[in-house]
Amino acid sequence: MSKPLLFRCNQCGGINRIPPERLGEGPVCGRCRQPIDRAATPVDLDDAGLARLVKSSPVPVLVDFWAAWCGPCKMLAPHITDLARRYAGRAIVVKINTDMHQQTAGALAIQSIPTLVVYKGGKIVAKQAGAVMGPQLDAFLAAHV
Numbered sequence: 001m002s003k004p005l006l007f008r009c010n011q012c013g014g015i016n017r018i019p020p021e022r023l024g025e026g027p028v029c030g031r032c033r034q035p036i037d038r039a040a041t042p043v044d045l046d047d048a049g050l051a052r053l054v055k056s057s058p059v060p061v062l063v064d065f066w067a068a069w070c071g072p073c074k075m076l077a078p079h080i081t082d083l084a085r086r087y088a089g090r091a092i093v094v095k096i097n098t099d100m101h102q103q104t105a106g107a108l109a110i111q112s113i114p115t116l117v118v119y120k121g122g123k124i125v126a127k128q129a130g131a132v133m134g135p136q137l138d139a140f141l142a143a144h145v
């Protein structure tokens, strides 16, 4: 038996365990039956949604705190999407729009955006203010996967 991959359903937020050998069969969410996004494209969560996710996720969760007016956030976005795709099943990557959802950013005393945070087992294990890309971005997440 190969290690199952973990995917968060973009529709209902449910966590799905999918055996790698079944990934090619167009898997659907066990809870809401919507197709699983195998590219694990990062979605925007609100504060409550993020709190639920980091508490329940069996894999590390990387959060990109961003805002629409932030130039470096825009530059970073495609790199975050690419990172999520490459770590699909082994980590969950999500975003928080800090203009719309300020509670978590406030609690973490986030001063500048973009800020990246990795949660593991419900706790913060890494925090990085400012955009990092390429091998540096990879290493930031890889250290905790």
Ligand SMILES: [Zn+2]
Binding pocket: 009, 010, 011, 012, 013, 014, 029, 030, 031, 032, 033, 034
């Ligand atoms: Zn679902």
